[in-house]
Amino acid sequence: PRGEGRAEQSRQREGVGQPRVAAGWSSRSGHSASPDTHRGWLLKWTNYLKGYQRRWFVLSNGLLSYYRTQAEMAHTCRGTISLATVHIEVGDTCHLVLTSGGRNYHLKASSEVECQRWVSALQQAKANATQMMHQSDDSGDEVTVAQPDRALTSGALKTLISKLDDLSTCNDLIGKHGAALQRSLSELEDLRCPSDGNDKLKTVNERATLFRITSNAMINACRDFVDLAEGHSRRWQRALQYEREQRHHLEETIEQLAKQHNNLERAWREAPSTHPLDTSDENEDVEFFDAMEDSPAFITVPASNHDTSGSYALQQRRGRRSRIPDKPNYSLNLWSIMKNCIGKELSKIPMPVNFNEPLSMLQRLTEDLEYSELLDRAARCVCTLEQMCLVAAFSVSSYSTTVHRIGKPFNPLLGETYELDRLEESGYRSICEQVSHHPPAAAHHVMSQRGWTLWQEITIDSKFRGKYISIMPLGHIHLLFHSSGNHYVWSKVTSTVHNIIVGKLWIDHSGDIEIVNRRTKDTCHLKFSPYSYFSRDVPRKVTGVVADSDGLAHYILSGSWDDKMESAKIVESSRGCVGSEVKQKTVYQTLPPKLLWKKYPLPENAENMHYFSSLALTLNEPEEGVAPTDSRLRPDQRLMEAGLWDEANVHKQRLEERQRLERKRREAQTNIALEEGREVEMYQPLWFEKRLDSETRESSYVYRGGYWEAKEKQDWSQCPSIF
Template structure:
């Protein structure tokens, strides 16, 4: 191919072609302004529009002509390949926010050597004629032939980067909130206008291809009729020129098609996200309306059955005035079509609001080391500790706090892809640690047989029951059922050790999660929690270790790594990373974030083997799309530092409720007194409860020994609401919910409950 600096031959050929095209049928697309410049004539109609399209075409029949376009830039650059070959000459094309490169211009028709998206690229200008593009973790070292050419490339790339970033801002923004309506409408209108323009280009090209094709066919027919004639040479030349025009028009058609496809593909993801956002909003609206309808019906029914219990009245307000007397016997389950209706309930006791604060923590001073110095190497669960080291919640309540971000599981229940579902499950497993970052106080050790229920059916669609099923070793069992498509259960045993400078808490056992619609069953465990600076300094907590989440149904896995904090590390504190893989071990998503802040997922689009792995193994390097926010921590309530750093959910867990079992943690006297700030009285009751528990244990041991002497087979203590079974998935001995608690609560029959307080 002739280079752009071919000089005289190029100009002469251009002038000749322009003259031929000016006299030829069916159109006249080009004219020469002078011997040293090639210009596009301002011709009207499809032929005039054709001039604009061919500006960006590298025509093999018009060497040396560079027709710049407003959204494209192209030319030769030198690209660094490797240390053996160094810089190699490549043909670069900048269009629609993408920088593509080829070995030659001819390769544009069939082979692209690489494409760099400028929306996520970073541009660094180096030495003379040298600049670097960084995108997707790769560096592209490029050189121009002159400083002027380098500056033109850098300016074009920076402008394209700014435009691409602006256009892709909405599609790359994967937060929980949807796109802004006004900005979303503006971008959509711009995209639709661009697509409409591209369609016009395609229509123009189609019309011209038809005309030029017909003219070419006529020329070929005339050429056959004039074989051997004197003017055959001129006719051959005419046919060649018309074939050239047809080729240029065809290339314009191809280019216009590619532009249309590029624009459509670049916004496809954004439109899909907008559609998904609308679906989620519709689903949320449907759930809200359903809840409002249920509350509406419940309030009406309650008022009609016993209106005297309400301090106020229920009024139906409509445009027709007060006509409620005429409809006294009717039940209004739906709003009337001919008139809007509203319900006003002035009764203050009809709806119970959860509390948003507890009494401030008293300022008690205590020498921690004087108590802990004799506990080194021992299991802290066996050591009586004053309430000064506690927070006014039991371990059962702390275990239930894992449900604070249950909406992650609600979203996961509606996922069609098991891999996307795994991302949300992983985020949920991390979210359970977000409330612990400032929670250095220990929860109360539950008494054997102690329970805790959390009924959030109306607010969040779930309810849970937890029971202390063993005292030594301390073990609790939890079961959660949700009306939004999932169930969760776990059996956790706590092993804690005091090492002098720090306390380590190791939860043992598995967490199970089952989604009703898909049948997917997930299993994972918890990491180690460590409280540092026991002897001197400010207490702080860290989470470290690995979590492996397994979808036992389809064998997808996710390995999460909780990096331990190190003063000398440059890593983000409390960092969590992970990879979601299918059953073949192929990675599909990268998870990253912190256990006290947020988690994001990035879809993997490419992977390669790199160096730097441990034990001589190769490390896999992943190329991903922009990250998507999965979970973000709620801000703590006001004055949280004086309320044990409790979250909004934690503040409600010990709130007294009517109708709960007498073994519920809310009923513990020492815990209630501590929450009220009466720590001395709380310590007195705590010692009494622990002594009562020891006496009960001695009685049980004596009964077991007596039964064994009589040759009877006894199992020892049996929990009330849970039973010991062999887990079918893991093969471990675990405690699972046997049922009956919520039925007993409905009957208010707690006769089976032991007296533990």
Template structure:
């Protein structure tokens, strides 16, 4: 039990009652922040104030904070807990026992009552309510009066100095002329100067008294005005927070059921649109020719597609829909039979994101130390690998004879990688420099994937995938993330490269911007926005996908994606449509014409298409996904323990493993340890680089990745990291001697 001391004990009131002038001292635990939790502090209760120090020794020189009890609210929480609220700030304290907590509460309540009694209870107006608006002008007048009194005091001070010096000179002269003829006149002069000095001193004293009277008379008014302003500010903050919550609730409700909030105008428009169920309309795309699609009639469909019936059905190969059903069913069952299908439920830890992020506005998010509460138990390397969840789209694309149909499937694959993010607002772990991650799915899906963190600042990862089903994918992605106060924007920089083995067709594209909204208050939600330009560098065919940003006032379907597939001459062949969180469809164009002008005077192109065909459909989430970080079936297996992986693999990170098990406090400790170790290693590399420069060496590389090498891409001209080989051979021989020790 903490030691509790009274400087002025009261034998007649044992244990609880303290004299006003007494002090009450002891150890309490004060909540500091999430990273450090409750910290032991030395508290002193004296003269209506609660002060706290880190140690007893600090009492003589460093006070860490003071809480005035006269205006504080004292609340007893759960066992051994108490909360002091003063000036809009709350102090959470914890004692070691219930009895000790009760003693502190009783002492503070009595000190608060005594401090309240000592405060002046009357002012010039006699009004104990809040200071009205008209009193503010009076307060300004009082301030001017006090300023004038201070000027009077300054003037009196100067006069006293002058008269005092003159009096001193006269006394010295009088001493020298003692006994002379002029002595009576000198004495008279000294008396006059002494009189002036006394008059000036009296004026000084009177001015000081006036200043003190005015200050004391207004002290109570100022205290009330200050308290009123604090209460008003606190009330305003609560009101704004409540409005933000209501706005967020309405917005979420509208997103879930927009038809319930659009009124009569929307229902009338819906009735009119029912007259032509075959027509589909899309908004004009920015920076490209606007278009409208209209489904072709049956006779036009047979006329245009009759020559291709052996290969296509409605403009889409027969094996597209066949393989889609096969992949979404059989392969997923096989995955669940051989891999784990659940992880421990996520603990219900509450944490105020704004309390940690408010001082980080405008900073690079990767440089902000964050507790694991804002993470999910996967690293960025594993999130990058998760793009392969719908690798069957690339398997189907490898079997396509038409490059335009192949482009449609590649576009659907590029959209499918965002479907896992719709509920995933948590931040993945930042990989350590040299950290790797492998995903061996040769038996299930025919591919092998390996990632490596090749740079820490800026964070950059290299990824290489080789499939036995006819394709290879590689990418070098750098993450540029910024915190803007109300939202976080994550901009992936770098290109994704895909090459099909049989045809040699190579596709290049980049990722769009991800934005996490409602950082300050409300439920977090994520949006994807921007354009993806997919280019077949072999045939020069292109596809531009537009991810429409969410708008509260838009009538479009949320998370909408549209696109056009064009050949090298710019002729459109396919229209793509769907949403990035659900599905994508393609419709073959059979005719086009110029339509009416758009909203900005641009002329839209009207495309007549065949019936759209499904390219991709999102897998349903596993049962209980909301308690497992909304992980998909693939994501649940990414951190599953496997034998034989490299010692730098993300599965071996202690902080990530502890967080997945629900031990978040232990995970935070391990996370801090790993980050500190990484900082030490970075300093060592800096010292080595400086030594090398002093020795005259040039072109010093600060860090050299183990499995990837930097080179200039012949097609795009970008500097990128590509797989140098050797990882899977090292795994087969279990020779990891060249791997650094990072965990």
């Protein structure tokens, strides 16, 4: 009818309603189509080889889905974007960019008019979705709470009561710490004797630090309480309704995936001898090509199917224990610890073993050798670039044991040592020594009969950031291959422990590692991507490029620090560019990737044994003939492993107090020597000594020798009594 045609033309002139089908649009059938329901053709950026590809887009219920064809809507959705959290940016020449969860979608319309219509529809859909999630508090609508919602409300009220108890505890602590701090300030003002100034100032600083920690906890607890309280407004009910609609959409998507799965199974059964090509546009986006803000400066194009010929099996370790006593179910309550800290100096507060795992930092450093067979293979390599790939895989493998390990290793005492003799099983011997207490530093030396030597000095620097702790290992790792003289040097990345105050603890590693072969000047640059819940990348992703001394890339490395690493040889490279809005990247065409390293499976019952690996389970195993300073002989650590945590805490406090007294004694001797004008005798480690690096001109602790000879003679007369 003419009236309907005129109304349609009027809506189009006003820029609202449904755009014309001739322009590539159509609305859903029926008269009940909502204003944010549209569908039509757009060009979507896929990869550097294919560029922009035509895709069928459907906007419905705050979600933008896309397909290769209209017929695919019945069985295969290539991707879905939630408009509630998307950022819409309009570019030049009919170009628009949607950003969601750290990922960019580059789209193009056939004309500027059509582009504007898409933008209007998307912005309207985003506004509707946002309004659904964040309804105003002063809304007069009555919401009927269903029976399941009442149960949720009851549980949330219990949580609020618990949070109120935390706030009450924090309030008491702040009051007590504040009063103690005020008393210290008053005493400092009334100070008459200058000699007491340092002690008083130290007390004030310690009480101020304790007050700051408690205040941070109070702030976090208040934030949690406010967040929970806001969840009981009408806005929460609206969000529940939105989640129900999202669930319905997900159910439909799962049904589509099930149909697609059945179709693939049927196709495979009909042609079992062939390998169907992966035609998923989404696979291309996720793995290599979609434009992302923090993506690496290269992409790879595998030339054929995946090859795992580089895999190797776990060597059987014989004669070693395969389990330790189960970890007791002791809860870790921050507030109970802080209550016990009232009125004490921070330096005298013993942190309980609840925070620890029954290994020392020296043993954790030795655990870097979990995959020493990678270095055995590297020692047999003729090609230095292939050797670099294995060295890089070894540097990544040292992090694989930490993914579930949130317990803190015991801080070694000054002069504490740890040896690991694996000549029979793995061909190497390892010795560590704690060479400094402030700052804490450990030196490590490994000699292998299979053609390599490794040494390192690591100093740990940590910073408390409120919700997380950053741990920065300082120092270099050196690796020398005997036959070739190739000398590799690299450092460790930053480790971060999240949810210190509230939530479940978890660990991540991020940053860059630059491995240099000092002899040939070959390099490998590794990037540890920080974990992001919204990223579509593989979690804990690691990528890298191996280049020669001229900067020419030869291998691409990829994988994750908690699972595996692969290498792919580059056969061709080129520069690609898709306009000023997309960063220029190097496109590498590679041979099929080969597996360099694969993480060993954890032992059975690992979740009750601190998530220790097979090697970690043997590190604290009692062994005859070791030095009396060996970490295996620490009583607090041994008691904790046995599950006797209360007794372990008593011994831990005794050892720490003894170490503090020994440090004060050395400081007093140093002061006397300075007053008398005598040369100050600095602490000297027993098995390591400081040497100057001829290339960097930096000094570090290097093994001086003698330990294994002393063990053979069982002559430990030089060793101090530290336990």
